[in-house]
Amino acid sequence: MNAEIIAVGSELLTPTKLDTNSLWLTDQLNTLGIEVVQKTIVGDERARLAAVISGALERSDLVLITGGLGPTEDDVTRDAVCLALGRCQQFRQELCDQIAARFARIKRPMAEINKRQAFLIDGAEALPNERGTAPGQWLAVGAKAIALLPGPPGELKGLWAAEVLRRVTAMVPPLHIATAHFRVAGMGESDLDALIAPAYTRYTNPVTTILAAPGDVHIHLRARCAEQAEAEALVTELGAQVRELLGDRIYSEDGADLETVAGRLLRARGESLSVAESMTGGMLGQRITSVPNSSDYFRGGFLTYTNEMKHSLLGVPEAMLAQYTAVSEQVAIAMAQGARERTRSTWALSVTGYAGPAGENVGNVYLGIASPTMAEARHIQFGFDRNRIRNMSATTALDWLRKHLK
Template sequence: MKAEIIAVGTELLLGQIVNTNAQYLSQELAALGIDVYFQTVVGDNMDRLQEAIRTAQKRADVLIFTGGLGPTQDDLTKDALAAVLGRSLHLDRLAMDHVEQFFKDRSRPMTENNKRQALSIDGASPLPNSTGLAIGNALSEDGKHYILLPGPPKELMPMFEEQVKNWILQHVLTEEKPLYSRMLKFAGIGESALETELLDLIEGQSDPTLAPYAKESEVTVRVSTKALSVTEAEEKLDALEAQIRARLPENLYANEDVPIEKVIVDLLTEHHLTVAVAESCTGGLLMGNLTAIPGCATVFKGGIVCYSNDMKEKLLNVPHDLLEGEEAPGAVSKETAEVLAEQVRMVMDADFGLSVTGVAGPAYSERKPVGLVYIGLSERGKPTTTFQLNLKGNRETIRLRSAKSILYQLWRRLNERALV
């Protein structure tokens, strides 16, 4: 089953907004076993939009439209598809009631053009909009399936989750085995290195299939299989996961789509352990990542952003002669990372202390290059460990990779405890 996503909007072509909908829909369709072969972006022009529809009809079974369902004259998606299919538009009464109630509740007059948001193509199933006004449509004709969704992600995503998935299962995938997927999450390894480790599995894949996805500082492998039952699917997925885990036990941190921070918080909670953080170049990013996880309050003692040397001395007792002087290692050094990790752990009476200090850029600091970062890991009753990172990228990339790197080292330490 092949799909094409047609994003409608001149603002996309001008680069005024980023097409995040295509990424979301591609991932969701892949999870359903539908392959997205093409993504098309077309402006608010009737002729070009109709041409895009006719082209997509020749190469896809499922055409998913995003955008162009609003109240203005340049919102043309329903008009264009109706014209290509030789159908008319009609006013959906329930949708119109929803639009009218919206304006009534706000004591605002409704302009006539808002009726366009309640239009539906003849013969299509209306898709109510729980977070906006413009209804979507879904219909099938001559073996092709058409799904029209609003452009704003806050409207598109709930509509897809609440209605489109079920419509696809009932009207598109009627003869398909259900697709089951598992997300394997990796840290401490890049996409190319991971692919090298799994190359024979990727090249020889048939069922289950493997699909790597890379984001900043983490890699995900989606493992998927079609099966008649959950039990059958689990058996196949378990077998392949076991092979992958045996090859990369120090990198595979989860078999569900969760960030490494969530796994760390769960492990700390399970073992009744706590952590504290000292940050310099990351400026609180590490603390932000941890405190974004629900339940972190029981395990996260707190943190200190000691950006200047004065604060490193005053708040965490880093010796002055370690930070400054002709022979001093400096703030960006393994010695400083070690003291920061130990001191923040002791000051906050935590089981673990984490530290990050480095040069995020854009210029040299202490005559040291951009991307040079030291991270420290202190554990109660054990020697403190430091790691030198030589990172590439812009300022934000270096900060993010630094935070993720120390979290990865903490996960490894906690994982070793769990295996004992």
């Protein structure tokens, strides 16, 4: 079974706005075994939109239209569907009452203009929208169907879950899904792909999707079978091979991010953490504290952006800074030790390096780690982009801590 998605709105044809709803809808559809074969983005123009809808309905079994259900003259989705199908729409008092009730709940007056949202296309079912004023509509056209859905993502998702999902599910044979979500730090996408491709390319089910952010690769496995046990067995089988090939480079098997995983390990051990940051300037601390309840294990840290601060705040000896420079193994270790002593944390991480903009040492980074029983430094050479160097440094430091905690 095939589907198409039509995103309606002139703002989606400007240089700054993308139709992101379609990604979420595609994921929902793929989960049901439905493939998206075409996506169209069109402005608030009745005739053009009607032509797009006609074409989509000719080609595909299911047409999802997002946006254009608002109360203004610009909102032409209802009219365009009527035009495409040669149907009329009628004012429905019960829809108008629902819209009025919603305005009453949020204690705002309902404008006359909102009555436009109470028109229902002949033959359509109204889909109540708990999160907004625009009801959706579901329209069976022979064995095919069109859904009119609101554009705001929160409304779209709510309405999908409450009303659309079961209608779409009824159109396809039942499928059971099993998934796995691995995450790997410290490996490029192409290296990782080269390593695991021999395993996953032998399977068309599960489908493997590899998605990369700098220093952080996501591996999604998704099996679809007639039986749940069969889907789970397939994911387990391929998952075991992926685990075998990647070993402890996998930091997460449930999609949790690196700071969350490191935090879980610290909490489980009843241990604490502090940081000493030069080049990253707070990025490492910011990531650690992005995790709710990170105050359970994060004590604090030092941003020491100058040699003087490394000395006065962390106690790095002036002679060491003079002899080895601030970007050195020695200073990385002294920074971590200084942070650990001053915060009385179990662990401390440090970052010192050159993020640019200029100079031959750009990308030259030392990480330090200290615990009650050890202190080590690690040298890494990154590329030349300031933001990337900082991000990769923070990621590598967190992954290094994770490996020490395991």
